[in-house]
Amino acid sequence: xxxxxEFKRCINCAHFRNSPAYLERVFKGMITLSSGDASVRKDxxxxxxxxxxxxxxxxxxxxxxxx
Amino acid sequence: xxxxxxxxxxxQSVGWKEMYLKEDWWAIWxxxxxxxxxxxxxxxxxxxxxxxxxxSRWSNFGQLWTSFSGHIGQYIAQFILWCIIFxxxxxxxxxxxxxxxxxxxxxxxxxxxxFIIGAWDKAHYYNLEPPLVALVVGMLIANTTGLPKxxxxxxxxxxxxxxxxxxxxxxxxxxxIVWGGPVAIAQAAIVSVTTFLVIFFIATKMGLDKRLAATxxxxxxxxxxxxxxxxAGAVGAKKDAAPIAITLVIVWAIVMIFFxxxxxxxxxxxxxxxGAWIGTSxxxxxxxxxxxxxxxxxxxxxxxxxxxxxxxxxxxTLMKVVGRDIWIxxxxxxxxxxxxxxxxxxxxxxxxxxxxxxxxxxxxxxxxVASIIMTLISSQYSLAEYKSVVVPVLTGPIxxxxxxxxxxxxxxxxLTTRFRELASVGAKPFWAFSAGVxxxxxxGFILSTVVFVTYWQTLSSH
Numbered sequence: 148x149x150x151x152x153e154f155k156r157c158i159n160c161a162h163f164r165n166s167p168a169y170l171e172r173v174f175k176g177m178i179t180l181s182s183g184d185a186s187v188r189k190d191x192x193x194x195x196x197x198x199x200x201x202x203x204x205x206x207x208x209x210x211x212x213x214x
Numbered sequence: 215x216x217x218x219x220x221x222x223x224x225x226q227s228v229g230w231k232e233m234y235l236k237e238d239w240w241a242i243w244x245x246x247x248x249x250x251x252x253x254x255x256x257x258x259x260x261x262x263x264x265x266x267x268x269x270s271r272w273s274n275f276g277q278l279w280t281s282f283s284g285h286i287g288q289y290i291a292q293f294i295l296w297c298i299i300f301x302x303x304x305x306x307x308x309x310x311x312x313x314x315x316x317x318x319x320x321x322x323x324x325x326x327x328x329f330i331i332g333a334w335d336k337a338h339y340y341n342l343e344p345p346l347v348a349l350v351v352g353m354l355i356a357n358t359t360g361l362p363k364x365x366x367x368x369x370x371x372x373x374x375x376x377x378x379x380x381x382x383x384x385x386x387x388x389x390x391i392v393w394g395g396p397v398a399i400a401q402a403a404i405v406s407v408t409t410f411l412v413i414f415f416i417a418t419k420m421g422l423d424k425r426l427a428a429t430x431x432x433x434x435x436x437x438x439x440x441x442x443x444x445x446a447g448a449v450g451a452k453k454d455a456a457p458i459a460i461t462l463v464i465v466w467a468i469v470m471i472f473f474x475x476x477x478x479x480x481x482x483x484x485x486x487x488x489g490a491w492i493g494t495s496x497x498x499x500x501x502x503x504x505x506x507x508x509x510x511x512x513x514x515x516x517x518x519x520x521x522x523x524x525x526x527x528x529x530x531t532l533m534k535v536v537g538r539d540i541w542i543x544x545x546x547x548x549x550x551x552x553x554x555x556x557x558x559x560x561x562x563x564x565x566x567x568x569x570x571x572x573x574x575x576x577x578x579x580x581x582x583v584a585s586i587i588m589t590l591i592s593s594q595y596s597l598a599e600y601k602s603v604v605v606p607v608l609t610g611p612i613x614x615x616x617x618x619x620x621x622x623x624x625x626x627x628x629l630t631t632r633f634r635e636l637a638s639v640g641a642k643p644f645w646a647f648s649a650g651v652x653x654x655x656x657x658g659f660i661l662s663t664v665v666f667v668t669y670w671q672t673l674s675s676h
Contacts, residue, residue, distance in 0.1 A: 191447030
């Protein structure tokens with residue numbers, strides 16, 4: 148069972164976007180020599196609040212439950 | 215507005231589900247699946263050769279037509295086979311088959327034409343190497359008439375090249391990996407660390423953000439676009455850092471596809487030495503394989519170029535895949551530790567050593583397993599028996615499938631290289647990255663042609 152801290156990771160935040168299709172759309176040229184489906188990307192995604200690309204394991208005080 | 219998850223913009227952690235949700239694992243399943251099926255046919259006295267057909271050499275159109283029309287059923291069967299194996303995996307990864315199939319049909323038809331051009335007996339005279347033709351034709355289409363955006367679903371550069379690399383493992387003896395691996399790792403370590411530090415130092419001296427500098431450095435030093443994206447995520451770079459690095463890597467990778475084989479040809483480098491240099495100084499797997507294959511094809515066709523076509527590809531693979539790619543997880547962890555402990559931190563958690571595994575390019579595991587399997591099989595034969603018995607019906611057809619996968623990838627590079635869509639980069643990132651390119655190419659040349667030249671020249675004897 149997830150603890151409250153674990154749940155507050157970016158992966159569960161409404162501001163976080165990390166689907167392969169979304170990233171391939173936003174990162175122009177990504178599919179030319181890489182891919183949204185690659186292992187090296189792990190679950191990383193874009194935070195709409197801080198405007199940064201970061202690990203899904205991160206947390207911040209502006210977390211907003213996304214589901 | 216509906217939640218991001220319902221719009222398909224956010225997905226939950228995949229964890230071990232990556233075994234059917236990420237292309238690295240699918241490349242393993244497809245590559246090893248083909249190898250296992252080929253072996254099963256082989257031990258039952260048969261071969262998969264029929265379906266792995268490639269155009270045979272021709273010198274006039276009558277010969278070409280006779281050869282091609284007599285085998286058209288085999289090409290159709292092979293197309294269906296590719297559709298099945300790629301279709302299942304693409305569906306599992308969430309792509310639309312209604313977009314993939316027509317797009318892949320286009321790729322396959324053009325790939326056949328490119329293969330036919332490459333099989334012309336005067337192709338080398340006119341520099342019509344299939345990898346370069348695929349790239350140029352793709353880029354011409356992408357930057358002139360263009361194609362509908364939905365067709366991108368079939369232009370999976372990385373997926374095709376990863377599948378090809380796993381298949382490549384079946385023709386690269388594991389003993390060679392053990393012998394050449396440490397040299398490749400040493401050479402790659404020297405060049406990667408130096409290139410990264412040059413880009414990072416110059417970028418930060420120019421006033422660029424450290425996270426952007428690290429993202430650029432990884433693109434030039436480790437594994438191109440994938441390296442940049444992995445490091446951008448690990449250090450929490452600004453959203454525009456990755457697209458800047460993507461633009462720079464693509465532009466320089468395309469330049470190097472032509473520059474490295476071109477200079478190697480002028481200097482008459484042996485295929486093993488040129489392959490090592492390309493593996494050290496090219497920025498992405500797919501681009502590097504295009505350069506290495508194009509140069510390798512010159513062996514035996516252009517006077518003064520020693521070695522075999524395989525030497526170029528094998529040396530490239532040792533340098534790029536074994537020497538550079540597999541270390542991306544460690545680069546990501548080290549830089550994540552530095553970012554969260556030394557740099558200004560907005561968000562962040564303690565970096566996890568488990569990320570080394572999760573960011574590991576898993577397709578490399580398939581490459582190693584394929585190599586081990588075929589090395590064990592071939593160890594039962596003498597060299598003469600291997601060449602006369604195993605190559606024609608087992609490793610030869612696997613190699614043909616690998617060549618198809620590579621051509622799909624090279625053509626896809628061209629089709630997705632749309633210069634007008636790339637992010638603008640600004641002068642500072644350009645000069646910082648370009649300084650790294652100069653150091654990388656020069657150092658890679660010295661290490662490949664002077665310091666470790668004996669290893670790369672004698673690659674095929676091991």
